[in-house]
Amino acid sequence: MARVYATAADYQGYTGQAPPADVDQLLSRATRMLEAQVLRYCWYEVDADGMPTNPLVLEAIRRAVCAQVQWWGELGDSIGAAGVGWGSVGIGSVSLSRSGSASGSSSAAREVAPQVADELQSADLIPEIFRLGAVCSW
Template identity: 55%
Template sequence: MRVYATVEEYAAYPGAPPATSQTPGLLLRASRMLERLVLRYCQYDVDPTGLPTHPLVVAALRDAVCAQAAWWDQVGDPSGADAVGWGSVAIGSVQLGRSVTAVTGEDAPARQLAPEVWDALADPALTPDIFRMGAVTTC
């Protein structure tokens, strides 16, 4: 599995909370999520392991992964499990409710891409000759 950011890079990312023992796993999960939702539709040069070769693309993917991991710290629950299931809950005078139609966590805020991910991948320095988002090709 490709991971586009190291713990050290995450620790240096502006606004990121301090790295913990959970950080390597979060970076792996963020990399996997970005590959599934975005990178599979992008075109850029890679090495034999599938990692980007151009320094600007390397930096953009690093920043996107760090942004996603930092987002999870802000919204919590990177699995999306908190968004599944319960209908209404009452504790004293406080009542909370939400639809019970959610059977997966995909609609949870933590399963959405962080706004900063798009900022990193839309950097004007990523010119079409080195990075193309939304590229669909046939062999």
């Protein structure tokens, strides 16, 4: 079973708003994105299921996931579709152009929300329990 760090109730508590209908899917997607782009570069202790063992670390990651979903709600896009488009199109004398990626990879929805960094740099997350950006080799 895939890890998901936050629930619909966590999202509602974090934002003070009713969660969107697809909140479980969004929380799962935000978890996977943050694991791939942020958490894999962090150091913290985990249990056999990969969940943080320290409650302060778990709470910070939970808030970070909720912040990412909230960011997507503000953007109106959670998958990068708004960044997908055409580079330039011309028909006769009409020519249209749009900068951006044809794949959506440069979409704001594919960026880590600014609030995520704030949540993961909480003063409670002392180096003995959490290190943001820790990279080690074996």
